Amino acid sequence: MSIVRKIILGYVVIIFIPVIVFGIYYYNQIYGNLTHQLVDGRQKILEQAYSNLRADMVRIESIHRLLQYNPYVTDYLDGMYESESESVYAYLRYISPLFTQSMFVNSEIESIMIYKRKDEVFPIAKQFLDKDDIDPALRPVIDHLKPGSGIWIRQADGQSEPSFIYYQDIYNNYITEKIGLLEIRISHEMIRKFYEAAGAGNHWSALLFSEEGDLLFSTGRHSTADNRALMELIAGRDADGYFITRKSIVNQLYIEDLGVRVVVTGQVEDVFQTVRRKEMFLIAAIVVLLVVLSVIYYFLASTIAKRILRLARHMRTIRDDNLKVMINRQDNQDEIGFLTSTYNAMIQRMDELINNVHRAEILNKEAAYKVLQAQIKPHFLYNTLETIRMLAEANNDKEVADISYWFGRLMRYSLSSQKDDTVLRSEIETVMFYLNIHKMRVRDRLDYQFEIVAQADKIQCPRFMLQPLVENSVIHGLSVLRPVQIKLLVEEIDGYVRIVIADNGAGIPMDKLEGIQTLLTRGLDAKAIQSDEGGLGLYNVSERIKAFYGGESRLEIESERGKGTTLTLFLLKKAVSVT
Incomplete structure (x- = not known):
């Protein structure tokens, strides 16, 4: 037809x-x-x-x-x-x-x-x-x-x-x-x-x-x-x-x-x-x-x-051996005329590009081979860290052994090819290893406390949901000279699983806090994100929990200059349990 x-x-x-x-x-x-x-x-x-x-x-x-x-x-x-x-x-x-x-x-x-x-x-x-x-x-x-x-x-x-x-x-x-x-x-x-x-x-x-x-x-x-x-x-x-x-x-x-x-x-x-x-x-x-x-x-x-x-x-x-341009009998400058002229330009370029395609394929194969050579297998990294831990224990160097163990667990959790979701207990253990490494580094300047009053091993959650929030508390908390305390609370209340991460750090200025709150409630602001990496991390976590749990699940932030910051996750309870 x-x-x-x-x-x-x-x-x-x-x-x-x-x-x-x-x-x-x-x-x-x-x-x-x-x-x-x-x-x-x-x-x-x-x-x-x-x-x-x-x-x-x-x-x-x-x-x-x-x-x-x-x-x-x-x-x-x-x-x-x-x-x-x-x-x-x-x-x-x-x-x-x-x-x-x-x-x-x-x-x-x-x-x-x-x-x-x-x-x-x-x-x-x-x-x-x-x-x-x-x-x-x-x-x-x-x-x-x-x-x-x-x-x-x-x-x-x-x-x-x-x-x-x-x-x-x-x-x-x-x-x-x-x-x-x-x-x-x-x-x-x-x-x-x-x-x-x-x-x-x-x-x-x-x-x-x-x-x-x-x-x-x-x-x-x-x-x-x-x-x-x-x-x-x-x-x-x-x-x-x-x-x-x-x-x-x-x-x-x-x-x-x-x-x-x-x-x-x-x-x-x-x-x-x-x-x-x-x-x-x-x-x-x-x-x-x-x-x-x-x-x-x-x-x-x-x-x-x-x-x-x-x-x-x-x-x-049109074939590989027949790349003649089309003769346009009508000099119309409308969309079809533009399409015809563009088509003729494309034919003229095809002769130049047809050979470049083969050369590009060869270059791509070489690049892929070099990338393959530069890759480090994850299990090789795990074995190396385990060897360091064993040597430290053999030399009675408990601190090196502990930090090697914690770092190895973090890397295994990060590089493992598991699916994108896990249970809340694994997230909490990962956060604990992360804080252990920082405490080994800053000693008495960092203290943390976990209070888990929910069945964390039966609550499904996306991977790396808590680590960016705890990292935000560590970075902004250690910016003050006084010791930093980080508290993590997990509880079930009013149909939600409520997770609170609080610190007594420097707090967030009011204008910056309002920008982050607006970002979390109303949507993405490219300028605000480009100038604030913390805001980008909070926004990513907020969008992930909304997509994962749906409903009224959300991330809320409260802060007071000089007194600290509190991040609160509300996860819809009917969507978090696993069998």
Whole structure:
């Protein structure tokens, strides 16, 4: 397949098809997210509308308290007035204003009536009725009202919005006897305001269902089949929440006090009609744009590919005995022209270099042979040090024997071809040999103390993790005239293996300490490392433990000028144990 066809095929497979697929997928994702955001927002609107409705209901229910704790009302219902004139006077003077004020403040109320339970109480047909006038169908519910609580009852004629009636008993002054039953009839205005607050209108319809799932009222113009399908959808779902189908968006809320379920629904096509039109326009624009860009890309790719093909054909003819340069017919100074001129220069140089390659190979073999001759076998060095130790012991020169032994152990640990990790006990022994050699050199100026409270032989660690840190303490500690003390502590604490190396040396200046701390926490600073070998060693140890242990493993440094330096390693405990 030619490069032109590969470019075209690559464009279709790698760019054209993925762009179309991704565009459709991305749009569907946005469309789905937008749908869920819309439905979730409308659910919150529905819940807020219910909160407002509940506040109106509480406000209406508070009329009972106004009447219950009014002595004129309770005295009247309890038969305290002996004559009809006293009853009429108390009603006109004190009781009737309460009814008028309550209905004026609460515009949703159609009527307020009280059914008296005592026969001797004088009836006033407008507001005070006899208990026998209560609807017989409601008596089983009303007679079992709990003290201090009322009940909302729904009434519907199937043609308009249902109305609601609130009932609650009124007791005498001692709250020992029922003397009346308060009835507050609410107009359709309250539930109509609730529909408007819930967002019913335009493309949204509000439906009211009973607890049994029967449709009580609908604000939209839905067919019987549509209503039946919606009832089947919500039948097996929770009364609160929302859901989305292929055609409908449904928000619902159960109003426990009224015993109804409110459903606000809209058709997806109606709600997102504008979005769908933009979708078709977007898809058409993407297709047209891709077609135009494809044609432009084809001509551009063809122009470039022809020049590359000429260069490729010339490259196929190049052999050791045919190193002719390529004739560039077009004097273009673009990348392909630069590639062609560089290619010609390379061919011209090949004749000069082809012989040099053989000569370089011979020189490399000679150099490798000389390096091989100059190498010293590690075991020869170990044997030499062991011979020195044996001779020193034979001559009773314990110091020379000890320092030969320590140095031999250090060299064996350093030059052995073991893997890059070891156990912590081997690291501690190596540090001990290192300090023994320095103590032999400076005598009483150096003292050290090890405190190991962890199972060092079961803790895995990288090789030469502690030696650079101890070496830093020795170098900076011996720079003062007073004796130097180095302490090494290994313990397990808070999920970490904590290793502390402390000295009482000269300490580190504040500006230099801040630079090293920044180096350990934030990363590599080439200028700081080039000017401070100690910082480089600390940085290397820090990076090695981070790579080896991972997690929050780290190296921390603290120092005070004239008092010493403390290096602390925190090794993640779950990563340090070995079997």
